Amino acid sequence: MYKIGTPLGAVTGIGPALLSIFHEKNIRTVGELLLSVPNRYLDNSIRTTIANLVPGERATILAQVLKKSGFRKGKRSITKVAVQDETGSLQLMWFNARFVQDALQTEHEYFFSGVVGKNGVMIQPSFERVSDNTIHTNRIVPIYSSTLGIMQGRLRRVLKEIVDNLEETPDSLDAILKEENDLTLVAACTELHFPSEAETAVTARERLALEELVELIRIAKTKKEEWSEKKTAQAISINEELIPASIPFTLTASQQACCKEIVADLTQTTPMNRLLTGDVGSGKTVVAGIACYHMIKNGHSAFIIAPTQVLAAQHFQTLQNLFPDLNVELVTSNKKASSFIGPRLYVGTHSLNNLLDQVKPGIVIYDEQHRFGVGQRSKTTADFEHHRLTMTATPIPRSLTLTLFADLSHSSINELPENRLPTKTWTIPERKREKLYKWIDKQRAENSNFLTLIVCPFINKSKQEGAMHIVDASSRFKELKKEFGKKLKIALLHSRLPVAEKEATLDSLFAGEIDVLVSTPIIEVGVDIPQASAIVIESAQQYGLASLHQLRGRVGRAGQQGYCYLFSQSNQPKTQKRLEQFISTTDGKKLAEFDLNNRGAGDLFGLKQHGFSFLQFASWTNFDLITKAQRLEKMLPKNWHSPLLHREQSQTISAN
Numbered sequence: 001m002y003k004i005g006t007p008l009g010a011v012t013g014i015g016p017a018l019l020s021i022f023h024e025k026n027i028r029t030v031g032e033l034l035l036s037v038p039n040r041y042l043d044n045s046i047r048t049t050i051a052n053l054v055p056g057e058r059a060t061i062l063a064q065v066l067k068k069s070g071f072r073k074g075k076r077s078i079t080k081v082a083v084q085d086e087t088g089s090l091q092l093m094w095f096n097a098r099f100v101q102d103a104l105q106t107e108h109e110y111f112f113s114g115v116v117g118k119n120g121v122m123i124q125p126s127f128e129r130v131s132d133n134t135i136h137t138n139r140i141v142p143i144y145s146s147t148l149g150i151m152q153g154r155l156r157r158v159l160k161e162i163v164d165n166l167e168e169t170p171d172s173l174d175a176i177l178k179e180e181n182d183l184t185l186v187a188a189c190t191e192l193h194f195p196s197e198a199e200t201a202v203t204a205r206e207r208l209a210l211e212e213l214v215e216l217i218r219i220a221k222t223k224k225e226e227w228s229e230k231k232t233a234q235a236i237s238i239n240e241e242l243i244p245a246s247i248p249f250t251l252t253a254s255q256q257a258c259c260k261e262i263v264a265d266l267t268q269t270t271p272m273n274r275l276l277t278g279d280v281g282s283g284k285t286v287v288a289g290i291a292c293y294h295m296i297k298n299g300h301s302a303f304i305i306a307p308t309q310v311l312a313a314q315h316f317q318t319l320q321n322l323f324p325d326l327n328v329e330l331v332t333s334n335k336k337a338s339s340f341i342g343p344r345l346y347v348g349t350h351s352l353n354n355l356l357d358q359v360k361p362g363i364v365i366y367d368e369q370h371r372f373g374v375g376q377r378s379k380t381t382a383d384f385e386h387h388r389l390t391m392t393a394t395p396i397p398r399s400l401t402l403t404l405f406a407d408l409s410h411s412s413i414n415e416l417p418e419n420r421l422p423t424k425t426w427t428i429p430e431r432k433r434e435k436l437y438k439w440i441d442k443q444r445a446e447n448s449n450f451l452t453l454i455v456c457p458f459i460n461k462s463k464q465e466g467a468m469h470i471v472d473a474s475s476r477f478k479e480l481k482k483e484f485g486k487k488l489k490i491a492l493l494h495s496r497l498p499v500a501e502k503e504a505t506l507d508s509l510f511a512g513e514i515d516v517l518v519s520t521p522i523i524e525v526g527v528d529i530p531q532a533s534a535i536v537i538e539s540a541q542q543y544g545l546a547s548l549h550q551l552r553g554r555v556g557r558a559g560q561q562g563y564c565y566l567f568s569q570s571n572q573p574k575t576q577k578r579l580e581q582f583i584s585t586t587d588g589k590k591l592a593e594f595d596l597n598n599r600g601a602g603d604l605f606g607l608k609q610h611g612f613s614f615l616q617f618a619s620w621t622n623f624d625l626i627t628k629a630q631r632l633e634k635m636l637p638k639n640w641h642s643p644l645l646h647r648e649q650s651q652t653i654s655a656n
């Protein structure tokens with residue numbers, strides 16, 4: 001008998017050669033092999049007689065071998081076998097399968113499963129000695145992915161050997177589910193590979209999806225518990241107004257609520273581990289700033305870490321303006337921190353992580369993260385722990401916050417500042433380009449603050465095949481200089497410019513001295529240029545919905561009408577559908593739903609790269625199952641983990 005944890009070497013029929021193939025694929029135990037899920041099934045379960053065979057329909061017959069013959073035709077070997085049952089006789093034929101002649105013995109009976117052609121011949125049938133426990137015939141048969149590099153028949157035999165001898169072990173989840181008439185884990189694994197009926201393959205998957213969700217919630221909860229046992233963070237006290245008077249606008253109700261939730265966490269010694277979501281332009285920066293403000297007023301430093309230098313430089317400016325009485329310092333790979341005196345607000349890129357041990361900030365805030373919880377957290381060597389806040393404009397479906405991200409607390413800004421107008425969005429054909437330029441010119445003539453952003457996917461012309469038509473920033477800049485050069489101030493921004501040049505451009509951009517900025521998507525995340533009113537997205541087919549939404553989020557941020565124009569060189573239906581979805585709404589949540597449907601959660605949240613590939617049964621959209629999993633998880637003993645899915649600190653879930 002085998003258990004889920006039995007090493008594959010102990011399975012009858014797995015020799016050293018096969019074992020090493022499995023090991024190469026990192027499949028070491030019975031349980032891990034059981035997770036090589038069939039891609040599909042062949043229904044060989046329909047039994048009939050030779051006389052009743054229907055051309056084109058798959059069926060199984062029990063017949064006796066009459067005559068065998070083999071010959072060559074060109075490069076192919078052909079094997080012909082005649083069989084009969086009590087209703088008639090039938091011709092079978094195989095190509096390049098000379099073993100068949102030796103395997104079949106005349107006058108013996110076998111099951112043959114296959115499809116009979118219009119000519120009355122059955123081509124390449126599977127066959128097997130008659131028994132009541134067949135593997136390849138007379139039943140529903142699994143088909144596995146060919147990526148394992150093992151012949152279907154061989155893999156099937158091994159898995160049949162396993163499921164036929166798989167032992168039930170006492171398990172708390174099994175016990176609860178048995179009472180609710182669900183399959184046991186062992187039964188589900190058996191039915192998954194060798195379903196007794198078509199429907200049970202579905203039930204089996206559902207049982208395994210439940211196993212998967214319960215395990216996922218359990219892992220998140222364990223992380224949360226471990227986290228909450230730490231009592232090492234700085235607990236602060238709030239001795240002044242929650243919202244400092246220096247902030248020039250009134251916070252939205254939702255911003256205020258988020259500030260309260262965050263600051264409440266900061267008054268505890270348990271380190272905060274919170275996610276702050278809010279659509280582009282909802283005003284996350286000021287909320288982050290307020291959290292830092294109170295931390296610093298309590299005598300501890302704060303970090304805000306941005307994904308790009310451009311965004312870090314911008315936050316540095318913004319936060320200085322919002323909190324004039326704080327000591328704010330910019331740290332990037334080009335600009336090191338000054339020697340440390342007193343608590344301050346450090347704003348920078350990931351290079352700030354190097355200062356963690358030295359500065360021991362009371363709070364670290366990550367801006368514009370697209371991956372959360374998993375693998376993104378900074379490590380400190382010291383025994384102190386800081387409060388953490390992760391900010392993102394990507395809306396997170398509730399199904400994920402209930403499972404995968406259940407270890408994080410969650411605050412959400414669910415409204416935009418009052419004065420915002422939805423940005424008007426169009427796709428425009430190339431022939432209207434001149435007209436668009438005239439329009440830009442006119443807008444700028446009427447309003448000296450009117451800034452247009454022109455975003456191109458690449459810095460320079462791509463030499464790659466298939467990418468030659470994609471608009472690049474350098475050529476577009478040259479063209480536009482000719483077009484507008486005399487009248488308007490036009491600038492170029494991309495990551496490969498010399499640092500001094502880049503900084504000069506950013507300075508004049510934030511000072512409002514530029515009319516048209518040609519750039520790469522370097523401005524995509526987070527950058528706040530309130531006077532930006534129009535954005536032209538070149539080669540828009542190159543972007544996904546999330547990026548387009550981020551780009552469009554750059555304009556109309558000061559309450560003026562924003563405009564977004566898309567040029568696309570693709571007439572692929574998929575791309576057109578995406579662009580239509582984009583034009584149809586400015587609501588980030590709706591766009592994220594479209595994205596989830598177009599691409600699936602794995603892509604969207606970068607989970608695939610983080611080893612969540614074992615999420616093969618559950619679907620993020622099956623809310624009922626998620627709710628059931630939550631209920632079950634609460635009923636399980638403290639140390640329970642899934643015997644099938646749990647790996648000790650292994651490749652499946654790479655937390656921290």
Ligand code: ADP
Binds near residue numbers: 249280527528
């Ligand atoms: P995001 O959530 O995309 O990071 P930002 O924090 O950059 O948004 O804020 C976008 C713009 O809105 C900034 O110019 C900011 O000053 C402004 N802003 C933020 N909150 C408010 C508010 N309550 N009322 C008016 N303007 C606000």
Ligand code: MG
Binds near residue numbers: 284285367526527
């Ligand atoms: Mg932001």
